[in-house]
Amino acid sequence: MSKRHDKLGIKQTIQKHWMDHVVKMMLAGLNEKEIRAELDEFLSTQKQSGGTGERGKKTYGMAISILASWFAPEKDLIPFRDHALALIRHENPRNWLPYHWAVISASYPFWFNVAKQTGRLFNLQDQITQVQVFSRLKEQYGDRETVARNARYAIRSFVAWGVLEDSKVKGCYEQCKPMGISEPNLTILLYEAALYADKEGKAALGLLKNNPAFFPFQLPVLTGDYIAQQSNTIDVVRYGLDDELLKLKDL
Template sequence: MGKRHEVIGIKQAIRFEWMQKAANLLLAGLGTKTIRQELHEFLAERKGNGCEGERSEQTRTFVVNNLMKIWVSPDPELLPFRDASLAFLREHPSMALAVHWGMISAVYPFWVNVARQTGRLLALQDQVTQAQIINRLKEQYGDRQTVSRYARFVIRSFVVWGVLKDSEAKGCYEKTAPVNIADINLAILMFESALLATPEAKGALGLLLNNPAFFPFQLPVMTGDLISQRSDRIDVVRYGLDDELLKLKGNQVRDGT
């Protein structure tokens, strides 16, 4: 398991418009140092709830570091995916929610794990509580205080992104209407993000199509053949009678094959 899959990383709620700002600065062709400075200035008078107001330098630095890590300076192994995501965002700005979801998922797999537990619970019930999500995460990460704290930041991010909504009861949430993903190339990018968030860098196509971590989205049904035709970063391996395994190319050493 690589370091990226071990760290939790998200130390503040990440607002959707902040992700947009980071991506737009990158699309504008600005350099790394300039983007960092612009983000600091942008966030200097914005609180975590999106309202104007002074914000401590430490919390601002946390958020800027997250945004830089997600879009501007991701790990080298994520650069091809980042570049493809950025190119798609440039051509299809209306699908920004799914693109940002994929990018933050690849960089911070903890986001995916919180989403997966949320999606599993929502498949069983109409509402989900913060406590239910955190209890499931503790089974995976252990009963650490940081897990509870950082999970709350991710859950709050889901709410401000509009994929969950607060219910009348405090700490209880409802699912919003899913975003329909009709573009096959975008769906493949989302599959790639899920593979990047998995230490083994592989997964069964059927499970990916029904991945609870994609609970905010309605993905199109597609075949492995179509994916292999459209993506030069994903291998499709057939096993059994009609099962297909998606596997990131260039991960032979990491997954032991």
């Protein structure tokens, strides 16, 4: 696995329509150089709220680094990205959110971990706070200001994407209604993203299905046999009586 597990990387609140814009350019056949040039112009007029206005070059440069998880992923993620692009090509843009979630999670495990801690808290309570999420992340990454700052950008992205909503109390959030997913191949894509986000590249199927990092979604039940038949990148290993382990084939 690459060193991406050691980087935080979420240095900017990411708007979903920025991600949509990138995918539309890719589907139109633009190459990386053309996409970067277009984003440079597009993001320079985007405000965090989704409106327009002047922004600093450094600020939108940070945004491009996250958006690049689609158009310029690390080498080992190119086949994964290509598969995601092939699937999203036939999907209505209003349903693109889980594809973005998968692609960013694979490229930025920190994003996935913020989502996981957020989902775990929602399993325990109806409202959560930034402080609670930060506290859990610091146990994993250490008590660094950069951890809280990057986590704050990730959480604000969750709000911008409509999977969290601000409560009446500042720094406190409620979960939005989960998005139902019925497409098996999209579910497998999310599972594969979770495996890339894991340093060991493997996880029990039951734990993947109930992974709190997927709190924005309701996923269908898939058997290990079905996943093995559909995926060229995931091996399914049986252990115990009824347990199944999913692992990336290149590990």
